[in-house]
Amino acid sequence: MSFASLRRLRPDEVPAVRRDPVEPKARAAAEPIVEAVRSEGEPALRRFAERFGELSPGDALVYRREVELKAAWESISQEERNCLARTAQRIRHFARSQRSSASEISVPIPGGEAGHTLAPVENAGCYAPGGRYPLPSTVLMTAVTARVAGCARVCVASPRPTAVTLAAAYIAEADQLIPVGGAQAIAALAYGAGPIGACDAVVGPGNMYVTAAKSLVSGRVAIDMLAGPSECLVIADGSASPAVVAADLLAQAEHDPAALPALVCLTEEFAAAVDRELAAQLAVLPTREVAAEALQNGYTVVVASLDEAVAINDRLAVEHVELHVKESMALARRLKHYGGLFVGAGAAEVLGDYGAGPNHTLPTGGTARSFGGLSVFTFLRT
Numbered sequence: 001m002s003f004a005s006l007r008r009l010r011p012d013e014v015p016a017v018r019r020d021p022v023e024p025k026a027r028a029a030a031e032p033i034v035e036a037v038r039s040e041g042e043p044a045l046r047r048f049a050e051r052f053g054e055l056s057p058g059d060a061l062v063y064r065r066e067v068e069l070k071a072a073w074e075s076i077s078q079e080e081r082n083c084l085a086r087t088a089q090r091i092r093h094f095a096r097s098q099r100s101s102a103s104e105i106s107v108p109i110p111g112g113e114a115g116h117t118l119a120p121v122e123n124a125g126c127y128a129p130g131g132r133y134p135l136p137s138t139v140l141m142t143a144v145t146a147r148v149a150g151c152a153r154v155c156v157a158s159p160r161p162t163a164v165t166l167a168a169a170y171i172a173e174a175d176q177l178i179p180v181g182g183a184q185a186i187a188a189l190a191y192g193a194g195p196i197g198a199c200d201a202v203v204g205p206g207n208m209y210v211t212a213a214k215s216l217v218s219g220r221v222a223i224d225m226l227a228g229p230s231e232c233l234v235i236a237d238g239s240a241s242p243a244v245v246a247a248d249l250l251a252q253a254e255h256d257p258a259a260l261p262a263l264v265c266l267t268e269e270f271a272a273a274v275d276r277e278l279a280a281q282l283a284v285l286p287t288r289e290v291a292a293e294a295l296q297n298g299y300t301v302v303v304a305s306l307d308e309a310v311a312i313n314d315r316l317a318v319e320h321v322e323l324h325v326k327e328s329m330a331l332a333r334r335l336k337h338y339g340g341l342f343v344g345a346g347a348a349e350v351l352g353d354y355g356a357g358p359n360h361t362l363p364t365g366g367t368a369r370s371f372g373g374l375s376v377f378t379f380l381r382t
Contacts, residue, residue, distance in 0.1 A: 003282050003292050005275040006263060006300040011308050014301055016315065021226035021365055022215045023208050030183035030212035037187035042194030048184040054159045055180065062195045063166060063177040072166030080164060081171075087355035088140050088171045094357035095148035099376045116382040120150035121222065123197060124379055125189030126174070127204030130159035130181050133255075136168035137354050141361055142204045142374065143172035149379035155199060157185040181206070186213035190221045201379055205361055224374045228364040229258035231318040232349055235309045235331070236265045236274075240324035244345055246277035248322055251350045253294035254287040260318070261298040264309045271300045310334050317368040320349045339368045 036044040042061065049055040063069055073081065106115035126142035129135050139156055146154045154174045158165055159181025169177045178188060178196055186206075192198035202214060203224040214223045232252035236245050249261040265271050278295065282288050303309050306325065313321060317337035325331050328344045335341065339362030342349050353360050361374035 003279050003295055005272070006261075006278070006295065006298050008271070009299045009301050011301055011303055011312060014299075014312055014316065016366060021228050021367070022212050026208035026212040027215070030209050031216060033183040034187040034190075034213050034216045037184055037193055038191045041192070042196075045180065045184055045188050045193040045196075048182070049180045052159075052182060052184075059179075061178060061180075061193075063161075063169075063179065065170065065173075065175050069166050069170035069174065069177060072163045073170040075163050076167050080167070084136065084140070084164070084168055084171050087137070088144050088168075090355055090357040091140055091144045091359070092148055094359075095145045095376050099148055102377065102380065119381050120152075120379050121200035121381065122151065123153045123199040123201075124149075124151040124155070125186075125199030125202040125221075126154060126156045127181075127185060127189070127202065127206050127210060128156060128158040128165065129204075129206050129210075130161065130165075134158070134160075134162050134165050136162075136165045137360065138204060139165060139168040139174070140172050140355070141359050143169060143174045145359060145374060145376055146201075146203075146379050147173045149376040151201075151379055153197065153199075155189060155196065157181065157189055159185070181210070183209045183213035183216075186210055186217060190217035203361065203374055203378060222378070224361060224378050225363050225367065225371050227361070229260065230255045230320075231260040231262075231364055232320040232322065233262045233264065233313060233316060233318045234322045234324060235306070235313065236263065236270065236324040237306070237326060238266060238270060239326040240265075240270070240345060242270065242273035242277045243281075244348075245324055246274050246281055248348055248350075249274075249278065249295075249298070250281055250285060250291050251348070251353075252320065253291040253298070254285065255290075255294070257290055257293035259294040259297065261294060262316075262318075263298075263300045264303055264312055265300065266303060266305075268302050271302055274300070306331060313338065317363075317366045319362045319364045319368065320352070322347070322349055337369045339363045339373055 124146035128138040156169045156174045156177040189199045201222040205227045253261045319339040321338040322342045332343045359374045363371040
């Protein structure tokens, strides 16, 4: 697929990204699957997993920590183990810092005291996508965070898991992994199925069927959010590098054909330079077919001032925002609505995706106006 340029929009033409996170066709498909797993348990789970090519008859439904997960950890290279361990430790350190920021309180009242305690949910279910690109990073982001929050049991679900995905579950201290995905996995985590115990919270991103299933079980269990396709908004001035901006937009575009890469900048000259870099980098990108399709969703807005850029950002409230401007920290303090904020040209969004420490499970579709990302607080009750 060829690429010429991101479409140009005027500031008043920028579409709001807030939308219903659950597509009607996905809900219609997920509802009977969720109900079947809820009412029938393991037989229904196996039936759907076999139908979708996730399991064969007789396959194990649960991979155990000290058996299959440990074996996967031992089977991967030392370099891969080091990478997973290093990333898990960064996520763990950040999550522990979050946890330490919350405390129990007690205030005196006439005749006694009132307060609140903090307690984790007991059982956490963590979903990690398989699909086009397996995401061991999501296993770490969800399971490590649940364990730091204090959850007694952590169960991961991921379809067709690679050895690295299984190893990620091991180093994240998950108790088990079920090699199943989609609506059937969410239902199994929420209601239990055979050897899979029901969870109290179900978290993690997935496709539209996973999102639909999470909406269906949300009255039974806590969920983190209803996430849609990935989004990235880059705000840039003349100090930015068109090559770096283009690389960051492509890093988001290659996630999903439905991803939204968008640029807000101050001059048409800069916008054109980014277009040239996008075309050049796309030509040699191994994932160019996916990225090129996502670029068709994207756009560039040339604004007269950074004030307009701030207004656009706060209207959109997208998942990821990057600031490639000279006074990036000053601009950051002016923004109100975003899932994750990456301040300065060196703060590439991919660092957040794959292990700087903060969680990469973030609100999409404009819901950053109302929700924060996954954190230890997702698993805590007061």
